[in-house]
Amino acid sequence: MSDRTTHWQNVYATKGETEVSWFQDSPAISLEMIRAASPDQNAAIIDVGGGASRLVDALLQHGYRDIAVLDLSVNALDAAKKRIGAAASAVDWIVADATTWQPVRSYDVWHDRAAFHFLTDPADRAAYVERLRSAVAAGGQVIIATFAPDGPEKCSGLPVQRHDSASLSSELGPAFELVETRSEMHPTPWHSTQAFQFSRFRRRS
Numbered sequence: 001m002s003d004r005t006t007h008w009q010n011v012y013a014t015k016g017e018t019e020v021s022w023f024q025d026s027p028a029i030s031l032e033m034i035r036a037a038s039p040d041q042n043a044a045i046i047d048v049g050g051g052a053s054r055l056v057d058a059l060l061q062h063g064y065r066d067i068a069v070l071d072l073s074v075n076a077l078d079a080a081k082k083r084i085g086a087a088a089s090a091v092d093w094i095v096a097d098a099t100t101w102q103p104v105r106s107y108d109v110w111h112d113r114a115a116f117h118f119l120t121d122p123a124d125r126a127a128y129v130e131r132l133r134s135a136v137a138a139g140g141q142v143i144i145a146t147f148a149p150d151g152p153e154k155c156s157g158l159p160v161q162r163h164d165s166a167s168l169s170s171e172l173g174p175a176f177e178l179v180e181t182r183s184e185m186h187p188t189p190w191h192s193t194q195a196f197q198f199s200r201f202r203r204r205s
Helices: 003-014 028-037 055-061 074-090 122-135 165-172
Strands: 044-048 066-071 091-095 107-112 136-147 176-187 193-203
Touching: 028 055, 028 107, 028 136, 028 176, 028 193, 044 055, 055 066, 055 074, 066 074, 074 091, 107 122, 122 136, 122 165, 136 165, 136 176, 165 176, 165 193
Parallel strands: 044 066, 044 107, 066 091, 107 136
Antiparallel strands: 136 193, 176 193
16 A cells, blocks of 8 residues: 555544545535536546545536546545445446556546645656546546645645646646636635635647
């Protein structure tokens, strides 16, 4: 088990869903951007680093039928499955590290609000982007949310790499064009705020 996996397994073994800084009762911006990227409810959507996020609940409630959630932590995915109940059987739950995972299919929408900003090593970011490129179809869209340049320098005791749309464009390369970018001041469960950015890209045909 990698150090990264051990860390996140421990986080989700020792903290409840609402006891982590990134908890959102309603992932409004993510859902809005996914619906803008692909209103087709048959679209294949993957939430990378989805953990125990409530985005999967929202996607199911809005009628999306082809959803995958990828995370390092079995504990996080189990928490989401338990919360969702019987509807969890309709979701593809993938236990994997996004830097080493080998996609076996393509997706119309790749969403990540949790994983990319923890990749402080350029080699890890390059490995992540390699998987993204192999998993996102031509014309598909990528939504990556990270801490903004004025956001936290650490999260869950780990250093993070902050980004804006320009740095993400550089990481993804010329095959992806920026469609929109949005800012959010995320309120944590203990009433502080964290600056996030959300950037949406389209893969050129």
